[in-house]
Amino acid sequence: MKYWLLKSEPSAFSIDDLAKKPNQTTLWDGVRNYQARNLLRDELKTNDLAFFYHSSCDVPGIAGVMKIVKAGYPDPTQAENSERWYAVDVKLIRKFSQIISLSQLRENLKLQQMVLLRKGNRLSVMPVTLHEWQSIFEMTGEDLC
DNA sequence: GCCAACGTTGGC
DNA sequence: GCCAACGTTGGC
Numbered sequence: 207m208k209y210w211l212l213k214s215e216p217s218a219f220s221i222d223d224l225a226k227k228p229n230q231t232t233l234w235d236g237v238r239n240y241q242a243r244n245l246l247r248d249e250l251k252t253n254d255l256a257f258f259y260h261s262s263c264d265v266p267g268i269a270g271v272m273k274i275v276k277a278g279y280p281d282p283t284q285a286e287n288s289e290r291w292y293a294v295d296v297k298l299i300r301k302f303s304q305i306i307s308l309s310q311l312r313e314n315l316k317l318q319q320m321v322l323l324r325k326g327n328r329l330s331v332m333p334v335t336l337h338e339w340q341s342i343f344e345m346t347g348e349d350l351c
Numbered sequence: 352g353c354c355a356a357c358g359t360t361g362g363c
Numbered sequence: 364g365c366c367a368a369c370g371t372t373g374g375c
Contacts, residue, residue, distance in 0.1 A: 327356090
């Protein structure tokens with residue numbers, strides 16, 4: 207099993223929006239970047255886990271955890287009959303009691319190598335190592351998923 | 352609103 | 364293939 211981080215602007219779709227979806231499940235669509243697309247199409251697998259990251263908002267950071275419940279398939283929001291862009295289905299597993307803010311993540315020396323924290327990073331789908339996953343759960347004080 | 356850092360486009 | 368111009372992302 208692998209670990210991921212998926213970004214969304216909460217003004218467009220937040221973790222609370224996901225919580226309101228039937229079965230707390232939705233498709234993660236609209237990714238229009240080839241590197242992120244390749245990960246969605248080829249690497250994210252059913253039962254992988256992913257952080258839900260809130261970007262471009264008052265407190266950017268990690269809001270909770272999702273599970274990939276359907277691996278990559280052509281994004282139905284693109285022009286008809288194209289297979290250029292891909293989506294996955296995600297299910298909410300847990301909303302953290304508090305956002306793990308970007309500034310907190312930057313302060314954690316164990317996360318210095320995290321893709322999210324690298325200068326200029328703009329990927330909306332990115333891998334998270336097991337070590338990083340565990341370190342972030344230590345920051346939450348919650349039980350590991 | 353600003354701007355750095357990337358990604359994409361399109362002329363050559 | 365190069366690169367300038369432009370568009371987007373996303374933190375601040």
